[in-house]
Structures are given as C-alpha cells and as structure tokens.
Amino acid sequence: MATFNDFGLDQQIIRAISDMGFEEATPIQAQTIPTAISGKDLVGQAQTGTGKTAAFGIPLIEKANTNDPDIQSVILTPTRELAVQIAEELNKIGNFKGVKALPIYGGQDISRQMRALKQRPQIIVATPGRFMDHMRRKTIRLQSISIVVLDEADEMLNMGFVEDIETILAEVPESRQTLLFSATMPKRIQALAQKFLREPEFITVKAKEMTVENIEQQYMELAEKQKFDALCRMLDIHTPELAIVFGRTKRRVDELSEALLKRGYIAEGIHGDLNQAKRDSVIRKFKESTIEVLVATDVAARGIDVSGVTHVYNFDIPQDPESYVHRIGRTGRAGKTGLALMFVTPREIDHLKSIEKMTNRKITRINVPTFAEAIEGQQRLTIDKLLETVEEKEYLAYKNSAEQLLEEIDSVTLVAAALKMLVKEPNTTPVKITGEAPLRVKKAHFDGKKGGGGGNYRGGGSGGGRDRDRDRNRGGGGGGGSRPRKEGEGRPPRNNAERSFKKRNRNKTSQ
Numbered sequence: 077m078a079t080f081n082d083f084g085l086d087q088q089i090i091r092a093i094s095d096m097g098f099e100e101a102t103p104i105q106a107q108t109i110p111t112a113i114s115g116k117d118l119v120g121q122a123q124t125g126t127g128k129t130a131a132f133g134i135p136l137i138e139k140a141n142t143n144d145p146d147i148q149s150v151i152l153t154p155t156r157e158l159a160v161q162i163a164e165e166l167n168k169i170g171n172f173k174g175v176k177a178l179p180i181y182g183g184q185d186i187s188r189q190m191r192a193l194k195q196r197p198q199i200i201v202a203t204p205g206r207f208m209d210h211m212r213r214k215t216i217r218l219q220s221i222s223i224v225v226l227d228e229a230d231e232m233l234n235m236g237f238v239e240d241i242e243t244i245l246a247e248v249p250e251s252r253q254t255l256l257f258s259a260t261m262p263k264r265i266q267a268l269a270q271k272f273l274r275e276p277e278f279i280t281v282k283a284k285e286m287t288v289e290n291i292e293q294q295y296m297e298l299a300e301k302q303k304f305d306a307l308c309r310m311l312d313i314h315t316p317e318l319a320i321v322f323g324r325t326k327r328r329v330d331e332l333s334e335a336l337l338k339r340g341y342i343a344e345g346i347h348g349d350l351n352q353a354k355r356d357s358v359i360r361k362f363k364e365s366t367i368e369v370l371v372a373t374d375v376a377a378r379g380i381d382v383s384g385v386t387h388v389y390n391f392d393i394p395q396d397p398e399s400y401v402h403r404i405g406r407t408g409r410a411g412k413t414g415l416a417l418m419f420v421t422p423r424e425i426d427h428l429k430s431i432e433k434m435t436n437r438k439i440t441r442i443n444v445p446t447f448a449e450a451i452e453g454q455q456r457l458t459i460d461k462l463l464e465t466v467e468e469k470e471y472l473a474y475k476n477s478a479e480q481l482l483e484e485i486d487s488v489t490l491v492a493a494a495l496k497m498l499v500k501e502p503n504t505t506p507v508k509i510t511g512e513a514p515l516r517v518k519k520a521h522f523d524g525k526k527g528g529g530g531g532n533y534r535g536g537g538s539g540g541g542r543d544r545d546r547d548r549n550r551g552g553g554g555g556g557g558s559r560p561r562k563e564g565e566g567r568p569p570r571n572n573a574e575r576s577f578k579k580r581n582r583n584k585t586s587q
C-alpha cells in the first residue's frame with residue numbers, strides 16, 4: 077500500500093491529509109496521483125466511496141500556484157450538493173498550502189458568487205449551467221485554466237449537460253489537462269473521453285465486482301402495495317444509524333418522507349424541485365444526524381458522502397444497473413460496512429437479474445418480515461438501551477420506586493411490563509402512497525444494448541416524473557430549435573402501457 081509520502085507531495089499537503097485521518101492512499105489514489113501530477117490526461121474508474129475526490133483533488137492542489145491570482149483548475153460536477161462537498165474536501169487538503177476551492181452553482185445568488193470570486197480561489201467546483209453563466213458574463217476567465225476535471229461525467233450526460241461541457245471545453249486553452257472520473261463507465265463515457273481527452277490513460281481499479289464487498293446486498297420480492305409497511309418493518313428491525321431510501325420520482329420522495337414522518341421516523345426528502353436553501357438544510361441535518369432517514373431521488377444523492385450511512389433502501393428498483401451501483405454506494409464508504417436492500421415487484425425480476433449480471437454479484441433474497449419479527453427488532457434495541465443505562469448508572473434517582481415496586485410484584489413480571497412500555501411496536505398509521513407501475517424498460521435497453529429508437533436506455537416507466545436536477549438558472553435561451561430534446565422534456569410516451577400509466581398517475585395526483 078502506498079503512503080502519501082511516496083508521491084513527493086508538498087509537506088503542507090501531507091500534513092493536511094494526515095489531519096484528515098488518511099493513512100494510506102486508496103488504490104485509485106495510488107494509481108492516479110502520479111499520473112495526474114505528470115500532466116497526462118486520464119480516465120479514472122473505481123468503486124463508490126473509494127476516494128476519487130482526493131484522487132483528483134490532491135494533484136490539483138499539488139499543482140496549484142498560490143502566487144498566481146488566476147483560476148487554475150475547474151471541476152465540473154452534476155449537482156450543487158456535490159460541488160459543495162468537493163469544495164469542502166479540497167479546502168481541507170489545501171488548507172496549509174493556502175489553496176482555495178470555491179463552489180459555484182445554480183440557485184445561489186450570482187452577485188455573492190462574484191464577490192467570492194474576488195477572493196481569488198485557485199480552483200472552481202461548478203455545475204455546468206452556472207459555470208456557463210459566469211463564462212458569458214466574463215466573471216470567470218478561462219484563459220488561465222490548465223486542468224479540467226469531469227466528476228460523475230455519466231450523470232452530467234444523463235442530465236443533458238453535454239453541450240454545456242462541450243462549450244466550456246472549447247473555451248479552455250487546448251493545452252489543458254483533462255481528468256474524468258466515475259464509479260461506472262458506460263460506453264458513452266468512453267466515447268466522451270475519446271472526444272475530449274488527449275491520449276488518456278485509462279486507470280481502472282480492477283475489482284471482481286462493481287460494488288465494494290463491504291456492502292451486504294439483499295432484495296425482497298413483494299407487491300407494490302406491501303412496500304411501505306415492509307420498509308417500516310425493516311427500519312424497525314435494522315434500526316439504522318442513518319439510512320437513505322431511494323424513490324423513483326419526486327412525488328414518490330415527497331409521499332414517502334411524509335408517510336415516514338407520520339409513522340414516527342425522523343425523515344426528510346430531497347430532490348431537484350426543492351429550492352437550494354431547503355436542499356442545503358436537508359443535507360446538513362442529515363450529516364448532523366438530526367434526520368435519520370433521507371428519502372432521495374437518484375440525482376439528489378449522486379456522489380454524496382455522508383459517513384454513518386449504514387443502510388440504503390431501494391424502495392423502487394433503479395432505472396438501470398449503473399444507478400444501482402451509485403445508489404448503494406452511499407453506504408459502505410471508506411472501508412465501513414453497510415447494508416443495501418432493494419424492493420422488487422414480481423414483474424421486475426428481470427431487472428434484478430440485469431443488475432446482478434452487470435455488477436457480477438448475487439443479491440441475496442430475503443423474506444418480507446412478519447409483524448413479530450419487527451417487534452423483535454425493536455425489543456432488541458430497547459434491551460440494548462436498557463443495558464446501556466445500567467452501565468451508565470443513570471438510574472439512581474429511580475432506585476427507591478423500584479424497590480417499592482419489587483415488594484409487590486416479582487422482578488420478571490415487572491421488567492417485562494417495563495419493556496412492553498418501552499418497545500416501539502410497529503406503527504400502522506394509515507398513509508397515502510400513490511402506486512407506481514413496475515419499471516418497464518425493454519430488456520435490451522436495460523442491458524445497455526441500444527435498441528431501435530431513442531438510443532437511450534434510461535427513462536422508461538417513470539410516469540413522466542423523471543427527476544432531473546438540472547441547474548435551473550442556465551444561461552442563454554435553452555429553447556433553441558436545434559437543441560436536442562433533453563430527457564424527460566416532453567418525450568412522447570413510448571408505448572401503450574406507459575401512456576395509460578401516465579393517465580392513471582395524473583388522475584391520482586389530481587385527487
């Protein structure tokens with residue numbers, strides 16, 4: 077295993093990294109840091125949670141010149157949350173060297189961003205739309221930029237940012253170095269790399285499986301109607317520290333978070349329709365553990381690194397195997413363990429098989445838990461808490477009452493009654509969850525083999541509710557006639573099943 081001393085890094089960077097608690101470089105870091113420092117273009121692929129941010133962050137900071145007042149590198153990333161998270165990590169790495177990274181994203185006051193730019197950051201971490209705005213206003217000059225990083229490039233493509241990326245890259249001097257990173261590398265990313273990178277080195281951390289071994293993977297076959305109760309029971313059984321529940325659409329996320337709250341879980345939802353302040357506060361509360369269950373769409377949680385996420389629940393099966401890899405990768409990060417459970421309706425079993433094939437890993441089937449099993453989980457938790465209280469000696473004020481009670485009632489009866497009071501029995505408060513049709517994408521599409529029309533295997537069956545967290549404040553007229561239609565933007569229904577499903581949904585939501 078390589079230590080960070082092996083790369084000949086600036087001592088101030090070494091000190092910062094060691095303050096962050098990193099002891100050894102992860103495999104992707106060990107392979108990419110020297111290559112990136114040497115100036116080569118590269119495509120880096122490694123499993124989720126294995127430190128890709130520092131893999132490009134360290135070379136960027138190593139190469140940054142703090143005497144040069146200009147922007148030297150830019151990182152493009154699909155969402156605002158990721159821009160903030162990456163900038164935070166880079167600011168830690170660059171702390172002693174004095175290298176500053178500034179996040180720039182849509183939804184944030186542009187004049188405030190302009191003031192922040194005057195602080196002369198060496199690195200900008202931006203969503204493509206807002207970056208384009210600054211380019212047009214000339215508040216960011218690209219002439220001085222020598223390194224461009226594309227993080228989660230496939231997601232940026234999915235979100236329709238490809239033209240923006242092309243425009244940005246066309247304006248950055250050609251002598252630049254370009255680095256591209258993702259946990260998954262669908263074919264179109266390789267095509268993008270061929271187009272924009274110069275003789276890139278492909279660095280893939282060879283792993284037997286797409287997903288890290290420390291995530292236990294399970295699925296449960298059940299009917300759509302059973303899903304919510306099953307989720308609640310599993311939450312009671314697992315008692316996760318922090319959990320993320322993935323839903324397919326924004327409406328799904330709203331309904332699920334509301335329903336979970338009703339049943340007594342501290343849950344909140346996050347998706348692209350929420351304003352920036354709200355999204356920031358949800359993520360902050362989740363990081364502080366004020367929220368226990370984060371309900372999210374794919375896009376909202378992409379790349380998000382919150383330590384302490386012990387469980388991921390795929391309430392709806394993801395649209396494609398790549399999304400599965402990214403979703404469950406929110407747990408089991410930086411070597412920790414995690415559990416991922418997916419709900420699969422009988423008609424979605426083929427999709428499950430595609431996921432297993434792509435990730436090269438078998439997902440274990442488990443049964444829908446009974447009411448009794450759910451109580452058992454809660455009982456275990458209560459007993460643990462009770463034993464903790466005994467150890468911490470926090471009960472002394474209650475000793476007198478206990479002695480009095482024991483004079484009348486035998487100890488076993490008394491403790492059992494106390495446990496019954498303490499155990500949270502499964503809550504069955506009625507909730508409203510609109511039914512979703514099973515995921516129905518032609519199998520060939522799902523496997524990533526392009527079928528006849530469309531050429532894009534994502535996006536089927538979502539009932540028009542595809543979640544696209546694209547920057548809202550995109551510059552320029554987005555509606556130019558030549559612009560290809562973006563996903564989810566008025567795509568005609570693909571088949572009859574989908575059409576009737578849409579209609580059904582409309583009826584339901586308008587109730």
Ligand SMILES: Nc1ncnc2c1ncn2[C@@H]1O[C@H](COP(=O)(O)OP(=O)(O)OP(=O)(O)O)[C@@H](O)[C@H]1O
Nearest residue numbers: 098100101102124125126127128129259379381410
């Ligand atoms: N060398 C290291 N030693 C210990 N922890 C590390 C090391 N490098 C990174 N980490 C930590 O591991 C966590 C995951 O890192 P990061 O978010 O960069 O993963 P990623 O590979 O980008 O994942 P994803 O594919 O989900 O975006 C972070 O909390 C990060 O601080």
Ligand SMILES: [Mg+2]
Nearest residue numbers: 128129227379
């Ligand atoms: Mg990442």
